[in-house]
Structure formats: structure tokens, C-alpha cells
Amino acid sequence: MNLAQFLPLRIRFESQLAWRHLRSGGNQTWLTVAAVASGVIVVVFIMGLIFGLQKRLSSLLTDSIPHVTIRVPQGKPIPFGDTPSGAGTISSSLSEMQAPQRKNIDDWRTVLSVASAIPNVRAVTPAVFGQGFASKGANPVGLTVTGADPTQQELISPITKNLISGHYQGLAADEVVIEYQNAKDLNVGVGDRIRITSISGIPEPLRIAGIYSKGQGAGSAYVTLRTGQSMLSIGNSVNVVYVKVFDIYGADAVAERLSVLLDCDVKSWSSEFPSFVTSLRAQSASAYLISGFTLIASSFAIASVLIVSVQRKSKQIGILKSIGARSDQILLVFMLEGLGIAIAGSVSGAITGMAVIYLLSLPKQAPLRFGGVPEPVFPVTLDPIYILAAMGAAIAATVLAAMLPARSAAKMNPVDALR
Amino acid sequence: MNSAPGQLVIETAGLQKTYGGKVPTPVLFGIDLRVRAGEFVAIIGQSGSGKSTLLNILGALDVPTEGTVKIDGVDISTLTEDGLAMLRSKVVGFVFQQHFLLAELTCLENALLPIIIQTGAATAEETEWISKLLKRVGLEDQIDKSPDTMSGGQNQRCAIVRALANRPKLVLADEPTGNLDSRSGEEVFRLMREMSTEIGVAFVMVTHDERLAHQADRILLIEDGLMRQLTKEEHRLQMGS
Numbered sequence: 001m002n003l004a005q006f007l008p009l010r011i012r013f014e015s016q017l018a019w020r021h022l023r024s025g026g027n028q029t030w031l032t033v034a035a036v037a038s039g040v041i042v043v044v045f046i047m048g049l050i051f052g053l054q055k056r057l058s059s060l061l062t063d064s065i066p067h068v069t070i071r072v073p074q075g076k077p078i079p080f081g082d083t084p085s086g087a088g089t090i091s092s093s094l095s096e097m098q099a100p101q102r103k104n105i106d107d108w109r110t111v112l113s114v115a116s117a118i119p120n121v122r123a124v125t126p127a128v129f130g131q132g133f134a135s136k137g138a139n140p141v142g143l144t145v146t147g148a149d150p151t152q153q154e155l156i157s158p159i160t161k162n163l164i165s166g167h168y169q170g171l172a173a174d175e176v177v178i179e180y181q182n183a184k185d186l187n188v189g190v191g192d193r194i195r196i197t198s199i200s201g202i203p204e205p206l207r208i209a210g211i212y213s214k215g216q217g218a219g220s221a222y223v224t225l226r227t228g229q230s231m232l233s234i235g236n237s238v239n240v241v242y243v244k245v246f247d248i249y250g251a252d253a254v255a256e257r258l259s260v261l262l263d264c265d266v267k268s269w270s271s272e273f274p275s276f277v278t279s280l281r282a283q284s285a286s287a288y289l290i291s292g293f294t295l296i297a298s299s300f301a302i303a304s305v306l307i308v309s310v311q312r313k314s315k316q317i318g319i320l321k322s323i324g325a326r327s328d329q330i331l332l333v334f335m336l337e338g339l340g341i342a343i344a345g346s347v348s349g350a351i352t353g354m355a356v357i358y359l360l361s362l363p364k365q366a367p368l369r370f371g372g373v374p375e376p377v378f379p380v381t382l383d384p385i386y387i388l389a390a391m392g393a394a395i396a397a398t399v400l401a402a403m404l405p406a407r408s409a410a411k412m413n414p415v416d417a418l419r
Numbered sequence: 420m421n422s423a424p425g426q427l428v429i430e431t432a433g434l435q436k437t438y439g440g441k442v443p444t445p446v447l448f449g450i451d452l453r454v455r456a457g458e459f460v461a462i463i464g465q466s467g468s469g470k471s472t473l474l475n476i477l478g479a480l481d482v483p484t485e486g487t488v489k490i491d492g493v494d495i496s497t498l499t500e501d502g503l504a505m506l507r508s509k510v511v512g513f514v515f516q517q518h519f520l521l522a523e524l525t526c527l528e529n530a531l532l533p534i535i536i537q538t539g540a541a542t543a544e545e546t547e548w549i550s551k552l553l554k555r556v557g558l559e560d561q562i563d564k565s566p567d568t569m570s571g572g573q574n575q576r577c578a579i580v581r582a583l584a585n586r587p588k589l590v591l592a593d594e595p596t597g598n599l600d601s602r603s604g605e606e607v608f609r610l611m612r613e614m615s616t617e618i619g620v621a622f623v624m625v626t627h628d629e630r631l632a633h634q635a636d637r638i639l640l641i642e643d644g645l646m647r648q649l650t651k652e653e654h655r656l657q658m659g660s
Contacts, residue, residue, distance in 0.1 A: 009539030016535075020523035319519040322480055323533045323581070324508020326501050414480050418515065 011336075014329055018336035025309070029341070032305045036345020036398050037352060039298030043291040043390040044353025049360075050287040052381035054280055058248060061276060062269055064157050064214050066125075066242035067251040070115070070258060071265045072105055104237035105264065111241050114261050120250045123155035126238040128228035132198040134178070134221065136186045143182055145198060146220040147228010148242075156242040159212050159222060166190040166210025173227050175209035179219040183211045196221060198231040291390070295397045303401035306338060310405040317409050318417025331410035338402020345398065346391040353390070357382050428510075428589045428621045429454040429477055433486035436472055446472050448644040449486065456588060457619045459612060461626055461635035468641045470625040471593055477623060478511050478591045479503045491588050508537050512582030512620075514592040514611075518574035520566035520581070526573075527553065527562045530580040537585065545584075552580045556610050572603030579610060583618065590615075592624040596631065604628065629658045 007015050022029045105111055108126045115124045127148035133140045146153070150171045154160060159168040159177060168177050176196065178186075188194055190208050197203040206223065229235065243258075245251050248269065255268035270277045310317070317330055357380045364374040434450040437443050446469040454460055464470050475481040476488055479495050488495050491510045498506060507513075512533070520529045530549045534541045541549070553562055556576040566574050575595060582590045592611065596604030608631045615622045626632050638649045640657075649657065 005540075012539040013535045017521075017523070020521075024523045315517075315519060316521055319513075319515075319521075320532075320536065321504065322478065322507060322513045323536060324504055324585070325536045326504045329536065415475050418519070 011332065014332040015336055017333050018340060021309075021313070021333070021337050022340050028305065028309065032302055032341045033345045033348065035298050035301045035305070036342055036394055037349035039294050039397075040346050040349025040390050040394045041353040041356065042294045043393070044350060044387055045356055046287050046290050046294075047386040047390060048353070048357040048380045048382060049378065050283055051383060051386065052379045054283055055381050056375075056379040057276075058280065061273065062248050064162075065269055066156050067245045067248055067269045068115075068243035068255045068258065069267050070105070070111060070241040070243065070262065071239065071267075072103060073263060073265045104234050104239050105241060106237045108238045108241055111262060111264065115241065115243055115258060118254055118257050120245045120247055120254055121243055122246050123152065123244040125149070125152040125156045125242045125244075126225065127153070127156075127240050127242055128225065128232050128234060128238050129220075129240045130198050130200075130228075130232050132196050132221075132231070134182060134186060134194050134196045136188050136192070136194045139186055141182055141185045143178070143196075144220045145196060145223060145228060145231060147223045147225050147231065149225050150222070153222065156244050159210075162212040162214050164211050164213055166208065168210050168212070168222065171209055171222070171224055172207075173224055174206055175223070176206040176227075177210040177212060177222040178208060179221070180211050180213035182219075182221065183208070196223075196231065200231065200233045202231055202233060204231050291393070295393055298394070299397040299401040302338070302341065302398050303404055306334065306402050306405040307408070309337075310334060310409045313409070314412060314417045317412050318414040321412070321414035322418065327410040330412075331406050334406030334409050335399065335402055338399050338406065339395070341402075342395040342398035346394040349394065350387050350391050354382060354387065426456045427453055427489075428456050428458075428491055429623070430489040430492075431477075431483075431486060434473075434476065434483045434488060435485035436469070436476065436481075437484045446644055447476075447483075447641075450646050452477075452639070452646065454589070454621050454623060456621050457615060459615045459622045459624070459636045460639060461624050461632035461637070462639045462641060462646075463626060463629065463632050464641035466627075469644055470641050473641065473646075474591050474593050474623065474625050477589075478513060479506050508533060509585060510588050512585065512587040512590040514575070514578050514582045514590060514595045516594040516597040518566065518571075518578040520574055520577055522566055525563050525565060526558060526569065526577050529566065530577055530584055532581060533584040549580060549584055552583060553577070556580055570603075571599055572606060575599060575603070575607050576610060579607065579614065583614060583620065586618070587620060589621045589623065592622060592626075594625055594627065596626065596628060604631070608634070629654070633658065 112124050112126060115121055125148055127146055129144065129146050131142070132145045133142045135141070148156075150159070150169050154168070164180055166177065171177065176194070183189065186194060188208055190211060193205055193207050195203050195205050204227065223231070225238070229237070232239070243254065245254055251268040252270055255266045255271070258264070258266040320330060360378040360380045361376050363377040365377050367374055429452060431450055431452045434447060434452070435445070436447040437445040450473060462470050462473065472481065476483050477490070479490060479498070482496065490506060493506060495503060495506065521532070524532070527549065530553060531541045531546065534545050550562065553559060556579060558573060558576055558580070561569055561573055561577070566577070569577070579595070590611070595611065596607050599607060611622055611624070612634065614620065624635065632638050633651065633654055638651070638654045639646055640649050
């Protein structure tokens with residue numbers, strides 16, 4: 001079957017001739033396609049590696065923390081001289097933090113409904129959070145206590161998947177889940193009873209329902225919301241509302257929106273880890289730069305090959321013009337030739353690049369934390385968006401590279417070409 | 420598409436051509452030429468006398484510095500680049516010293532090229548017409564062959580069919596037998612002469628071969644940028660000298 005019959009008549013001649021050029025080009029065509037493919041492979045590889053690394057670092061950091069934290073407003077610093085006790089006695093250059101008027105979020109249900117209605121918000125969880133220490137006999141260990149509904153808390157900071165033993169879901173009011181390091185320091189295991197005393201000074205005897213490890217050192221002890229409220233003596237209030245978002249880089253916008261809507265202190269994860277965000281951005285910029293330069297380099301190679309090809313075909317261009325081919329038809333022939341090379345190169349490059357990324361993802365290293373699963377040596381990722389973007393950029397760069405020789409072919413004077 | 424017998428296909432008046440550059444080089448000085456449909460005209464002259472330049476202008480591949488050139492009644496100076504391309508496509512056919520067939524295409528595809536360039540695809544009728552012409556010039560066995568596998572004479576015959584594909588009114592041949600041995604040259608010339616008569620198309624052939632030129636309807640000599648017509652007797656005497 002002749003596939004050319006399916007092409008529109010307007011471009012049938014140009015497409016057929018471009019295809020014949022590519023077919024008859026032999027090694028030159030293969031080398032040009034390989035140049036585009038190499039560019040795409042490098043871009044897919046670099047993107048896969050750098051964004052994979054970013055994904056791992058980001059997930060290590062942000063998977064286990066809330067993306068936005070809502071607390072009662074902190075007091076503003078005021079000059080000490082302006083306070084009633086300090087007036088006229090001490091220099092006004094000294095200042096102290098105003099004591100907060102509120103300690104808890106009493107109307108947290110309103111906060112939940114406001115936060116849930118904001119786009120990009122994935123989960124909202126009310127919680128109580130405070131300092132305390134755990135003891136078993138005469139062995140106190142400092143820790144933080146988080147009281148929240150286990151199902152909702154899982155959405156904010158996954159515990160179950162990091163459990164070494166025991167359970168978190170279905171946590172009873174007299175149970176607690178503690179971090180592996182704390183369990184080790186206390187020399188306790190699942191089923192043992194410990195006593196946790198919060199800053200309010202109320203000791204709470206709790207049975208260890210589970211032990212988890214995130215590989216990030218000592219972490220919080222998790223109890224139910226009711227137990228947490230009781231330990232901190234805050235009635236039915238909470239002192240923090242956690243928000244998880246879909247797009248972690250959109251957390252700032254969510255935080256800003258919540259600041260406007262709520263009379264609360266709202267912070268996004270990125271404002272708490274600014275240097276981490278900066279380094280991620282620097283990594284992204286490096287990846288884009290390397291990819292850009294790679295594509296530019298392969299474009300130059302392609303342009304030079306196509307320029308030579310046009311020179312070699314100058315007599316053919318002359319004869320085509322002498323028998324009635326218009327300049328725009330000649331331009332289209334060479335542009336389609338470039339497009340053919342671009343499509344073949346980018347598709348083969350993307351397939352090879354994906355294969356390389358897949359092979360790189362296979363080697364595993366020993367788990368970084370106790371009870372963890374083996375992690376890949378190369379934290380690569382295969383994101384269809386980046387692969388399509390790499391293909392699109394390679395096609396655009398190649399077609400642009402083809403434009404210069406195609407234009408010179410179109411402008412060629414037939415008399416000079418045939419001479 | 421072919422013209423009625425006797426209809427003017429080419430008409431030039433005071434045609435001059437000077438090549439630019441640091442030192443302008445005049446090549447043609449006031450050429451007046453008329454060629455009618457079905458005529459077979461030979462242009463002879465020394466190398467560098469301006470024969471090919473004249474042929475390029477007559478084929479709308481180049482433009483004169485002075486004077487007018489009408490092809491099929493159209494003043495080429497009034498046409499845009501696309502208009503010139505259209506004129507070349509519909510009215511003019513070219514045969515060059517080298518066949519200039521596209522190596523990527525078969526003999527039949529090469530012969531169909533002027534039609535395909537114009538319309539995107541050849542109709543069954545057009546393909547049949549070209550196949551008949553290829554058969555007429557003895558290439559029926561070469562239709563699906565690549566130019567690389569055909570002889571010089573076969574390629575030039577295919578180039579003649581290509582020049583006739585769009586049923587032009589005028590075929591311009593620039594030393595079409597120059598690269599062929601005498602036997603193939605004779606054969607190609609005979610075919611062009613027969614096509615001119617059979618199809619009624621005007622042929623203007625530049626040649627160095629005085630013997631072939633002598634068989635044309637008219638013989639034009641270009642000397643020092645000027646053109647004059649030779650009678651058969653004058654040409655015979657010139658050949659003898």
C-alpha cells in the first residue's frame with residue numbers, strides 16, 4: 001500500500017521527496033537521527049536523575065511533615081520601655097515578646113472548613129502538639145507528643161508505613177506509638193507500659209501500641225486527639241491544624257490564602273526550610289541549563305549536516321525550480337526532512353533514555369533505616385511530562401536548525417545551482 | 420496545452436544581459452527572436468558567447484537587464500517569483516547537458532515530476548500519457564528503474580519525457596547531446612525532432628554539434644553577444660570552413 005496517498009495533495013510531493021531524501025541519505029540520515037537521539041537521551045537522563053533526586057529529597061522531608069501549619073497567632077515584639085513594668089526604667093531599645101492572648105484554636109472546626117475549601121489542599125487535620133518526657137522507671141527521655149485522629153494523622157505524616165512493629169490505626173485512648181530511638185533509649189517494646197508527662201505536668205500512663213522509624217532520629221510520640229487534649233489540659237480545643245497539599249510547591253500560596261482568611265499564624269514547609277527550597281531550585285536550574293545546552297549542541301550538529309546536504313543537492317534544487325517548483329515547496333521539502341529527523345531522533349532517544357533510566361533504577365542499596373525497604377542506588381524518576389517536554393524541545397530545536405539550510409535552499413538561484 | 424501551429428511562443432525585443440560584479444560583463448546585446456509553435460531552432464556559437472544565458476532567460480530562469488521577453492504572450496518582467504515558477508511549470512520544459520534526474524526517484528517518477536510538483540499527484544490519465552511517452556522513447560523496460568542503473572542515453576531520453584510531461588509549448592535544450600556518444604546523441608536528437616513534430620511543441624536547442632544543428636528548422640548563430648540567422652547554405656559553408 002502506498003502511504004503517500006493518505007497525505008494531503010498540498011504537501012504530498014514535498015513529503016515524498018523529503019522521505020526519499022532521508023531514505024537515500026543512508027549513513028548520513030542515521031547519524032543525524034543519532035545526534036538528535038543523543039540529545040534527547042542526555043536530557044531524559046539528566047531530568048530523570050536530577051528530578052528523581054529532588055523527588056527523593058523532597059519526599060524524605062515533606063512526606064513526614066505537614067505542608068502548612070496553622071497555629072494561634074504569636075505575639076508581636078514590643079519595645080520593653082512601652083510595657084507598663086518597663087516604662088521609664090530601661091532603655092526602649094530592648095524589647096520582649098508579647099505574651100500570646102490565645103493558646104489554642106477553639107473554633108478549629110471553622111478552620112477545617114475554610115482550609116478544606118482551598119484548592120490544592122489534600123487533607124486537613126486538627127491536632128494537639130506539645131513537649132514532654134517519657135519514662136520507664138527512672139529513665140526519662142525528652143520527646144514531643146502529637147495527639148490526632150490516627151486516620152487523619154496518616155494523611156499528614158504517615159506512621160503505619162514506617163512501623164517496625166505493632167499498630168497505629170485503631171489506637172486506643174491509653175495507647176501510644178513511639179519512635180524506635182525513644183523505644184531503644186527507654187528499653188521498651190510493644191505492649192510495655194510507659195508514663196508520658198506533658199508540659200502541663202500531668203503524667204499519663206500509656207501502653208506502647210507500636211514502634212516506628214523514619215530514619216530521621218527521635219520523633220514524636222503519637223496518641224489519640226482526646227488523649228492529647230487531656231494530657232495538655234486544653235479541653236476540646238486544639239493548638240495546631242495541619243494541612244497537606246497535592247503540590248508541595250504550591251504550599252506557599254495556600255499558606256498566604258489561609259493567612260488572609262484566618263486570624264492565625266500560618267507557615268508553609270518552604271518558609272521553614274528556605275535553604276532546602278533554594279537548593280532544589282538551583283538543581284532544577286542546572287538540569288534545565290544542561291538540557292538546553294545539550295539540545296543547542298545537537299542542533300548545531302544537525303544544522304551543519306543539513307547545510308552540507310543542501311549544498312550536495314544544489315543541482316537537484318536547480319532542476320526542481322526549473323521545472324516549476326516554488327521556493328516555498330523547496331523550503332517545505334527541507335523542513336519536512338528536518339522534521340522527519342527530529343521525530344525519528346526524539347522518539348528513538350526517548351525510548352533509549354527511558355530504557356537507561358529503567359536500568360538505572362534496578363540496582364538497590366541496603367535500607368538506610370531500621371525496618372526500611374531497600375532503596376534504589378540511583379533515585380531516578382520517569383516522568384512522562386519531562387520525556388514529552390524533552391521530545392518537544394528536541395523537535396523544536398531540530399526544526400529550527402533545519403530552517404537555516406532550508407531557507408538557503410529555497411532562496412537558491414536555479415541558474416547558479418545548475419551551473 | 421500545446422500551441423496552435425504558427426503561434427508565437429517566444430518573442431524577445433532588444434534583449435540585453437549584463438552580469439554585475441566589480442567589472443560589469445555584458446553578454447547579450449539586443450537580441451530579437453521569435454519562435455513559433457512546432458519550430459525546431461538550433462542556436463550555435465562559441466563557448467562563452469551567451470547561448471546558455473539566452474536559454475536561461477527564454478526559460479524564465481533568469482531575467483534580462485534590458486529589453487522584453489514574452490513567453491506564450493506573457494511579459495516575464497511582470498511576473499513574481501511564484502508567477503515565473505508557474506510559467507516554467509506550465510509552458511516550458513528543460514533538457515540539460517546532464518540529465519539531472521533525481522537519483523531518489525524511479526524513471527517514471529522522474530518523468531512525472533513536473534506534474535507532481537504542480538498538483539501533488541498524477542492522475543491515471545497523466546500516468547498513462549507519460550508511460551506512453553516513455554514507451555515511445557524506448558524506455559518501457561526502465562520505468563521502475565533508478566537513474567543510477569540506466570545508461571546516459573536512457574537517462575537523457577527520460578529527461579526529454581520529463582520536459583514534455585506538462586505538455587509544454589516550449590522545450591529548451593542546453594546541449595542535450597553534449598554528454599552522450601555520437602550514436603546516443605543522434606538517437607536523442609531524433610527523438611526530440613520527432614516529438615516536436617508529433618506534439619507540436621517548439622524546441623530551442625543550444626548545441627556545439629554542427630551536424631545536428633544543420634537538421635534544425637532554423638539555425639541561429641550568436642557571436643559577440645549578437646544573434647543572426649544562418650541559412651542552411653551559410654551554415655554548410657561554415658561547417659566546411
